[in-house]
Amino acid sequence: MTTKTFQMETLTCPSCVAKIEGMLKRTKGVEESEVLFNASKVKVTFDESVISAETIQENIEKLGFEVLGVK
Amino acid sequence: MLKITKGRRMILGGILVVLSFISHRLSGMEYTPVVITLMLATTIVAGTPIFRNAFQAARYRIIGIDALVTIAVTGAVIIGEFWEAAAVTFLFMLGDYLESRTLEKTRSSIKSLLDLAPDIARVRRDGKEVEISPDEVIQGDIVIVRPGEKISVDGTIIEGNAHINQAAITGESLPVSKSGDDTVFSGTIIESGYLLIRADKVGDDTTFARILQMVEEAQDKKAKTQKFLERFSRYYTPGIIVLSILLFLITKDLVLSLTLLVIACPGALVISTPVSIVAGIGNGARNGVLVKGGEIMEKLGTVKALAFDKTGTLTIGKPGVTKVKAYTMSEEELLRLAAIGESYSEHPLGRAIIQKAEELNLDINVVPEDAEIIMGQGLTFYFEGKKYLIGNRKLFQNAGIDTTEYEEHLQAEEEQGQTAVMVGDEERVLGIISLADIVREDAKKMIADLRAVGIRHIAMLTGDNKLAAKAIADKLGLDANYAELLPEDKVRILGELQEKYGRVAMIGDGINDAPALASADLGIAIGGAGTDVAMETADVVLMSAEIKKLAYAIGLSRATVRNMKQNIYFAIAVAGILLAGVLVKTVNLSIGMLIHELSVLLVIINAARLLRYKARSSNR
Numbered sequence A: 001m002t003t004k005t006f007q008m009e010t011l012t013c014p015s016c017v018a019k020i021e022g023m024l025k026r027t028k029g030v031e032e033s034e035v036l037f038n039a040s041k042v043k044v045t046f047d048e049s050v051i052s053a054e055t056i057q058e059n060i061e062k063l064g065f066e067v068l069g070v071k
Numbered sequence B: 001m002l003k004i005t006k007g008r009r010m011i012l013g014g015i016l017v018v019l020s021f022i023s024h025r026l027s028g029m030e031y032t033p034v035v036i037t038l039m040l041a042t043t044i045v046a047g048t049p050i051f052r053n054a055f056q057a058a059r060y061r062i063i064g065i066d067a068l069v070t071i072a073v074t075g076a077v078i079i080g081e082f083w084e085a086a087a088v089t090f091l092f093m094l095g096d097y098l099e100s101r102t103l104e105k106t107r108s109s110i111k112s113l114l115d116l117a118p119d120i121a122r123v124r125r126d127g128k129e130v131e132i133s134p135d136e137v138i139q140g141d142i143v144i145v146r147p148g149e150k151i152s153v154d155g156t157i158i159e160g161n162a163h164i165n166q167a168a169i170t171g172e173s174l175p176v177s178k179s180g181d182d183t184v185f186s187g188t189i190i191e192s193g194y195l196l197i198r199a200d201k202v203g204d205d206t207t208f209a210r211i212l213q214m215v216e217e218a219q220d221k222k223a224k225t226q227k228f229l230e231r232f233s234r235y236y237t238p239g240i241i242v243l244s245i246l247l248f249l250i251t252k253d254l255v256l257s258l259t260l261l262v263i264a265c266p267g268a269l270v271i272s273t274p275v276s277i278v279a280g281i282g283n284g285a286r287n288g289v290l291v292k293g294g295e296i297m298e299k300l301g302t303v304k305a306l307a308f309d310k311t312g313t314l315t316i317g318k319p320g321v322t323k324v325k326a327y328t329m330s331e332e333e334l335l336r337l338a339a340i341g342e343s344y345s346e347h348p349l350g351r352a353i354i355q356k357a358e359e360l361n362l363d364i365n366v367v368p369e370d371a372e373i374i375m376g377q378g379l380t381f382y383f384e385g386k387k388y389l390i391g392n393r394k395l396f397q398n399a400g401i402d403t404t405e406y407e408e409h410l411q412a413e414e415e416q417g418q419t420a421v422m423v424g425d426e427e428r429v430l431g432i433i434s435l436a437d438i439v440r441e442d443a444k445k446m447i448a449d450l451r452a453v454g455i456r457h458i459a460m461l462t463g464d465n466k467l468a469a470k471a472i473a474d475k476l477g478l479d480a481n482y483a484e485l486l487p488e489d490k491v492r493i494l495g496e497l498q499e500k501y502g503r504v505a506m507i508g509d510g511i512n513d514a515p516a517l518a519s520a521d522l523g524i525a526i527g528g529a530g531t532d533v534a535m536e537t538a539d540v541v542l543m544s545a546e547i548k549k550l551a552y553a554i555g556l557s558r559a560t561v562r563n564m565k566q567n568i569y570f571a572i573a574v575a576g577i578l579l580a581g582v583l584v585k586t587v588n589l590s591i592g593m594l595i596h597e598l599s600v601l602l603v604i605i606n607a608a609r610l611l612r613y614k615a616r617s618s619n620r
Helices: A014-025 A053-062 B006-026 B033-059 B065-078 B082-106 B108-114 B207-218 B224-251 B254-263 B267-286 B294-300 B310-314 B331-341 B348-359 B393-398 B404-415 B443-452 B466-476 B487-501 B514-519 B532-537 B549-583 B589-612
Strands: A002-008 A030-036 A041-046 A067-070 B121-125 B128-132 B142-145 B154-159 B162-165 B176-178 B189-193 B195-201 B289-291 B305-309 B315-326 B369-374 B378-383 B386-391 B419-425 B429-439 B457-461 B480-482 B504-508 B522-526 B540-542
Touching (some): A002 A053, A014 A030, A014 A041, A014 A053, A041 A053, B006 B033, B033 B065, B033 B082, B065 B224, B065 B254, B108 B267, B207 B267, B207 B289, B207 B532, B224 B254, B254 B589, B267 B289, B267 B294, B267 B549, B289 B294, B289 B549, B305 B487, B310 B315, B310 B429, B310 B504, B331 B378, B331 B386, B331 B429, B348 B419, B393 B419, B404 B419, B404 B429, B457 B466, B466 B480, B480 B487, B504 B514, B514 B532, B522 B532, B522 B549
Parallel strands (some): B305 B457, B305 B504, B522 B540
Antiparallel strands (some): A002 A041, B121 B142, B154 B195, B162 B176
16 A cells, blocks of 8 residues: 655635545545645555556546646 | 646636627627627637536536536526626636635745745765755754755754744744754754754654644644535535426526526635635744644634643743842852852752853852762862852751751742752851742733633643742732642543533643643643654644743634634625525526625635734733
8 A cells, every 4th residue: 555645736626625535436446535625635545556646646637637746 | 639728718718708798799789690609619718627627527426516517508508698608607717716826825824834945955975065955864964054044954063053043943033042962953044153963853854844744734634614514515516406407397497597506606615614724724833833723723712721731831941040148248159159069060950050140140160179969968069278068958957057047038938939059168058049940931921811812710730849839820820720740630630620611721841741731622732843742742832932822822713713704604695695696586697606706705815814813912
């Protein structure tokens, strides 16, 4: 299990939070996820053998949110 | 697909919506082909991101505001309300843009903290000075810092002295003077001087990095109100869709149903709490007060009683000379003599006497001869050929000197919680020096400020003896004091206070009262910078030793809660008025969207006011 934090562009609508969280919850390999609305960050704990950080980033970006960096 | 930036999309959408409006007017409010084309173009330009978001979210079975707007706009186009479609999409985009700009502002105080992070470090490697990134410094490196530069590590000074601005850590902008063996913090700035520092903690382990991390996490620890609102909105949005469909089935009025969809967006309500909290926490962080999250903010504002630890919290935690009584010489001469005698002493009382002599600029650069420390009694020494004694009754009795004459003064001092030390020669007592743990300068003012903000009960809990406790409690005018307590007693008394007064906060320096801090409704650690345990266990951390910030912290939390409530009530009122407006058909789609977006903006702007909150009571 690894945990990565994705720095997002400024999140403006709290419904975005539900969107990203909902998507991650339905993604295979993602164990735990938390969207920090005020910090505009997404914290994801996932199984590297199932899904990569790049794929998660792509999925988030597909929802229409720009990822500025991964840590 | 062509990549269009948000800014360009805004401008293009803006031009198109104006052109649509003008051509609509020119054609006598008719929907001519040109007008329709312009309006559809506006809708597509402004709406594409909204529609895309809505569809992507729908794939994950999430229905958000985007979905409501998409349905409404599609509906508007189908029934030929092109102007409504164009206006609604444009307003939504504009609102979103303005919201992100203002939101960035409310979050700016935390961002500005991040900017305080050091960006370069100059270290000595292989005898040469090299500039590297602070992340590359390793423990034990020698870091060189010059005036105007930021210290990049937590470390110990090994050479030089400097005036250091520690605002990044403590919120206190007055520079402090530091020299050999003192500890310095990453993120602080050298105003004048030059330092060689041994790196003790680097990178993410530094106090500054940990504060940043905690502040970042704190802003997203949700308040109870917020959790409730989020649960509410999860059912609210789908609920609105169902309601709109029902409304259409009953009234057969499509415009009415679509309008309901748009105006029922819960934007202002959902955002009302987090924006207030982020602004409140940001304000606190900038002033050296770390409040760990929204729930703590709500609790801190409603504290009814406070329990203070004594040593290190209400007092400095180190003894100081409070009174000098001399019988045969001047007080200064007595103090000088005692300070010379204590030259080699490591005893805290001895250090306090030396410190007092230094403060008075007495010449104590003389060395005593044959100083002998007698454990539990004091010491004897020779100076200029004469033997002197400094110590308690036992020391003098063992030397055969009668002290009954001085008993009255000794006892009076002791009753006031003082430690009285006698200074004498081989024949008699020459004077008595009283020492006590010194009450913090700002403690009295803080107690007054706390009463001003309406704290009902202020108590002190201490492990110290009853006399010392009572002296300080009386001096500060506390409501109660509990002395000679063991850590478990403190926990028990906190329980009693909770029963009697309601919410109780415990304030300590976090070193020896971790159990009490944890068992109170709210644990507040003071002087937390640098002490890991305090920073981790407490709910609120006052970074500096300035205890008067407590009243500011309570005031800030109340202001934050008030702000949050204003936002919630306002959002509910707007939603209610809009709903009524729709039902009596005075609010149409575009006006509904305009008011909705305006209300969201107002909520954010109201929260931004918190950034300017200042402690009013402590300036009185």
